[in-house]
Amino acid sequence: xxxxxxxxxxxxxxxxxxxxxxxxxxxxxxxxxxxxxxxxxxxxxxxxxxxxxxxxxxxxxxxxxxxxxxxxxxxxxxxxxxxxxxxxxxxxxxxxxxxxxxxxxxxxxxxxxxxxxxxxxxxxx
Amino acid sequence: xxxxxxxxxxxxxxxxxxxxxxxxxxxxxxxxxxxxxxxxxxxxxxxxxxxxxxxxxxxxxxxxxxxxxxxxxxxxxxxxxxxxxxxxxxxxxxxxxxxxxxxxxxxxxxxxxxxxxxxxxxxxxxxxxxxxxxxxxxxxxxxxxxxxxxxxxxxxxxxxxxxxxxxxxxxxxxxxxxxxxxxxxxxxxxxxxxxxxxxxxxxxxxxxxxxxxxxxxxxxxxxxxxxxxxxxxxxxxxxxxxxxxxxxxxxxxxxxxxxxxxxxxxxxxxxxxxxxxxxxxxxxxxxxxxxxxxxxxxxxxxxxxxxxxxxxxxxxxxxxxxxxxxxxxxxxxxxxxxxxxxxxxxxxxxxxxxxxxxxxxxxxxxxxxxxxxxxxxxxxxxxxxxxxxxxxxxxxxxxxxxxxxxxxxxxxxxxxxxxxxxxxxxxxxxxxxxxxxxxxxxxxxxxxxxxxxxxxxxxxxxxxxxxxxxxxxxxxxxxxxxxxxxxxxxxxxxxxxxxxxxxxxxxxxxxxxxxxxxxxxxxxxxxxxxxxxxxxxxxxxxxxxxxxxxxxxxxxxxxxxxxxxxxxxxxxxxxxxxxxxxxxxxxxxxxxxxxxxxxxxxxxxxxxxxxxxxxxxxxxxxxxxxxxxxxxxxxxxxxxxxxxxxxxxxxxxxxxxxxxxxxxxxxxxxxxxxxxxxxxxxxxxxxxxxxxxxxxxxxxxxxxxxxxxxxxxxxxxxxxxxxxxxxxxxxxxxxxxxxxxxxxxxxxxxxxxxxxxxxxxxxxxxxxxxxxxxxxxxxxxxxxxxxxxxxxxxxxxxxxxxxxxxxxxxxxxxxxxxxxxxxxxxxxxxx
Numbered sequence: 001x002x003x004x005x006x007x008x009x010x011x012x013x014x015x016x017x018x019x020x021x022x023x024x025x026x027x028x029x030x031x032x033x034x035x036x037x038x039x040x041x042x043x044x045x046x047x048x049x050x051x052x053x054x055x056x057x058x059x060x061x062x063x064x065x066x067x068x069x070x071x072x073x074x075x076x077x078x079x080x081x082x083x084x085x086x087x088x089x090x091x092x093x094x095x096x097x098x099x100x101x102x103x104x105x106x107x108x109x110x111x112x113x114x115x116x117x118x119x120x121x122x123x124x125x
Numbered sequence: 126x127x128x129x130x131x132x133x134x135x136x137x138x139x140x141x142x143x144x145x146x147x148x149x150x151x152x153x154x155x156x157x158x159x160x161x162x163x164x165x166x167x168x169x170x171x172x173x174x175x176x177x178x179x180x181x182x183x184x185x186x187x188x189x190x191x192x193x194x195x196x197x198x199x200x201x202x203x204x205x206x207x208x209x210x211x212x213x214x215x216x217x218x219x220x221x222x223x224x225x226x227x228x229x230x231x232x233x234x235x236x237x238x239x240x241x242x243x244x245x246x247x248x249x250x251x252x253x254x255x256x257x258x259x260x261x262x263x264x265x266x267x268x269x270x271x272x273x274x275x276x277x278x279x280x281x282x283x284x285x286x287x288x289x290x291x292x293x294x295x296x297x298x299x300x301x302x303x304x305x306x307x308x309x310x311x312x313x314x315x316x317x318x319x320x321x322x323x324x325x326x327x328x329x330x331x332x333x334x335x336x337x338x339x340x341x342x343x344x345x346x347x348x349x350x351x352x353x354x355x356x357x358x359x360x361x362x363x364x365x366x367x368x369x370x371x372x373x374x375x376x377x378x379x380x381x382x383x384x385x386x387x388x389x390x391x392x393x394x395x396x397x398x399x400x401x402x403x404x405x406x407x408x409x410x411x412x413x414x415x416x417x418x419x420x421x422x423x424x425x426x427x428x429x430x431x432x433x434x435x436x437x438x439x440x441x442x443x444x445x446x447x448x449x450x451x452x453x454x455x456x457x458x459x460x461x462x463x464x465x466x467x468x469x470x471x472x473x474x475x476x477x478x479x480x481x482x483x484x485x486x487x488x489x490x491x492x493x494x495x496x497x498x499x500x501x502x503x504x505x506x507x508x509x510x511x512x513x514x515x516x517x518x519x520x521x522x523x524x525x526x527x528x529x530x531x532x533x534x535x536x537x538x539x540x541x542x543x544x545x546x547x548x549x550x551x552x553x554x555x556x557x558x559x560x561x562x563x564x565x566x567x568x569x570x571x572x573x574x575x576x577x578x579x580x581x582x583x584x585x586x587x588x589x590x591x592x593x594x595x596x597x598x599x600x601x602x603x604x605x606x607x608x609x610x611x612x613x614x615x616x617x618x619x620x621x622x623x624x625x626x627x628x629x630x631x632x633x634x635x636x637x638x639x640x641x642x643x644x645x646x647x648x649x650x651x652x653x654x655x656x657x658x659x660x661x662x663x664x665x666x667x668x669x670x671x672x673x674x675x676x677x678x679x680x681x682x683x684x685x686x687x688x689x690x691x692x693x694x695x696x697x698x699x700x701x702x703x704x705x706x707x708x709x710x711x712x713x714x715x716x717x718x719x720x721x722x723x724x725x726x727x728x729x730x731x732x733x734x735x736x737x738x739x740x741x742x743x744x745x746x747x748x749x750x751x752x753x754x755x756x757x758x759x760x761x762x763x764x765x766x767x768x769x770x771x772x773x774x775x776x777x778x779x780x781x782x783x784x785x786x787x788x789x790x791x792x793x794x795x796x797x798x799x800x801x802x803x804x805x806x807x808x809x810x811x812x813x814x815x816x817x818x819x820x821x822x823x824x825x826x827x828x829x830x831x832x833x834x835x836x837x838x839x840x841x842x843x844x845x846x847x848x849x850x851x852x853x854x855x856x857x858x859x860x861x862x863x864x865x866x867x868x869x870x871x872x873x874x875x876x877x878x879x880x881x882x883x884x885x886x887x888x889x890x891x892x893x894x895x896x897x898x899x900x901x902x903x904x905x906x907x908x909x910x911x912x913x914x915x916x917x918x919x920x921x922x923x924x925x926x927x928x929x930x931x932x933x934x935x936x937x938x939x940x941x942x943x944x945x946x947x948x949x950x951x952x953x954x955x956x
Contacts, residue, residue, distance in 0.1 A: 004940070022932075022933050023932045023933040027932040027933070028932065029667060029668050029927070030668065031632075031643075031668045031669075032667065032668025033668075034932040035930055035931050035932065036931060036932055036933045036934075037931045037933060037934045037936065040939075042931075042938070042940075045932075048642070050632070050635075050642050050643075051642060064682075066682075066683070066684050067684055067938055067940050068672075068680075068684050071672045071675065071676075072645075072672070073644070073645040073648050073649075073668065073669070073670075073671070074642075074668075075611075075641075075642050075643045075644030075645060075647075075648065076611075076641045076642035076643070076644065077610070077644065078610070079641070081642065082644070084644070084645035086671065086672035086680055087680070089645055091645070101570055102570065103574070
């Protein structure tokens, strides 16, 4: 499973080579997330309606190596948008991927854009 | 850059590195660590967890990458064979040599193997390293029984391993009692009877004379001419410091082993320190982790020019859970160092023994022993170490408050600043309080990461929690019990707001009465309030629900879910049983009977859930709400219809009660039971509400629970008829739903309720607040508006469409993996 974790590397907007057309906006619940498949990656995409923002991160929670983050609740901590893993409530910043409340590793995040009613996730590869 | 070389990569050797890296400025030190085992340091204290499912990775203190990140050169599989003190060099078994400026000996200890005839036979093991454990596990496959030599801490840990491997267990102890260094005779007897209940045979005062067998062990003979047959033997009779290196290079060692050190942990050579179990301070070896960590800290402080406190010995008090039995021993447990008077409480029925030794003037606590219930350990240890004054009746300390008085003794507030809260990491009350007071810390997690308190054995966490609460309160902060940073209201206040303002969605409530964007604490709490008030379909606001309520199923390891159809009262027809069996078979689900008299089907993918439920609903089942903080089951015994002792029809009543409250969302889960007679086969007194039949009607008990802190339910009212019984349950449940904090079971709620059971009875039975009718009306609304959530989802294509793993592919999660166990599937191991 460690090799699974290594597949996910934060993508920098300026280095995006491929904007992947993931799904229409309506596929993502308001103030919640859903999972998309890109090659052999699973990406959690969050429609943060309340902040009028979109975020994407790896679907894999590094704490117990579970493909689950898209089913987590989102929210904020002192203004920082975050997602909480459903298994043990480890929380991660949606902006930076940093683990907020504990001692597990950080997660990879990906840039996102909305065009013509579609959600695009940016990858460097 | 000073060259630091650490020989030994055990718990103490690792802790030294961790502390040095934390204290030192980058570039000050070049650290090299040698470990003769193949893996980085692991947690030897919890070795027996290896037998109950933990893997070597779980036990690792820090992965190799940690050493790399901190620029530590970790050399495992490399044994140091020689120290050249003149040239300040060490030589490893591969012939390489390495220079040092300061050398740290942290070689620890090996197992002490008594010189018994036949100790070299096959099937005889020591219990010390992961390799030992692997060998034990391998050999145990061919064995039916195993004996352990040693009835001390380590020996009993090994005995637990024997039980976990499913073998017949024997413990052989030379002394006339178990744990002779920690327990007196009566304490040992209490522990012994508890262990014997678990199937461990204890043999005391046994001097092993020989180990018998032709090549491999078949039995043992003792000096008293008795013998025991056994298929394998684990020797766990004590430790022997690994002081060969010290001896070899001419450092002095103690008669009982271990390199002599002064109060600065220096050996005879000022450039060589010894820490942990290889260090002997004033002829004493400290075979626990806490003193080893303390030694590591002191050496780090010297190397980094921090304030140095000389090491003056260490308290050997200890508390642990041995095979499920709490054992504590603190201060002077036997009262042998100064004149004292013991106070003893012994309850053979419940297996509890407590002893405290009080100074002859009755003013101070000197030490004591706890077996079976060590909950008072932390407080008693603090009172001993800090020489705190005793309450006028010191027996209160072990007996608790009696006769309606508040418990005497003291809470955290009366501890002095220097009181040690976390003994593993040596964190004082003063250090924690100063964090809270001066650095604005308000969360337990922050205390943990700043001080490391609670990161070792974790036994001090209740005190850290109390300390935080007390300190915040003393500072006038957080006196108000608010939900989280997004709502400045308690749950009860929010529930009133929701009701009075008619608020039906989370967003409305956050807009009007909160701030920020919400979080994983307030979202499900508000979801529960909304459900308990309006009883609308929870999946309408699916993203404020915990995953279980979002997908109406219980998430399990691997990310699949389990499904529990309602089986009211545990009564089910053969036809319906067949349906469950067929569904389980069709979808390849792992099936298991739950503790609440129903059947759990595990391993359903999220996309399978609606299909599974469609089949179950067509066969007449409905949701069991096993996923919700809501009513679970009403357990029942068979009662007067069949049972010759039954006095009422407990099954019929259980079904009636379960159908009345099914789907009721509450601050935490709710469980009930109905027993048909006083024999109480349904265990109603361990439930949130339990009903026991009498000749005249029903006795109603409330606020019990099992779980980690079992508590018996208390009698609310006796001999009431069915209608009255239901009326009181209505009022009781609704009052609880209105006033409890989130995620608080009824037992905990009652414990915090001012006035306790008398007050609750006043409200529910005597209607002292005049809200009885209102509570009943609210409950009637919940009953009238009940609908099966799964039925609604199955029949609603839009809701049904939400049950899939990918939104852009019609595929299941490709990472799901299962393995076989006893002919059923289980998730592949947990990362």
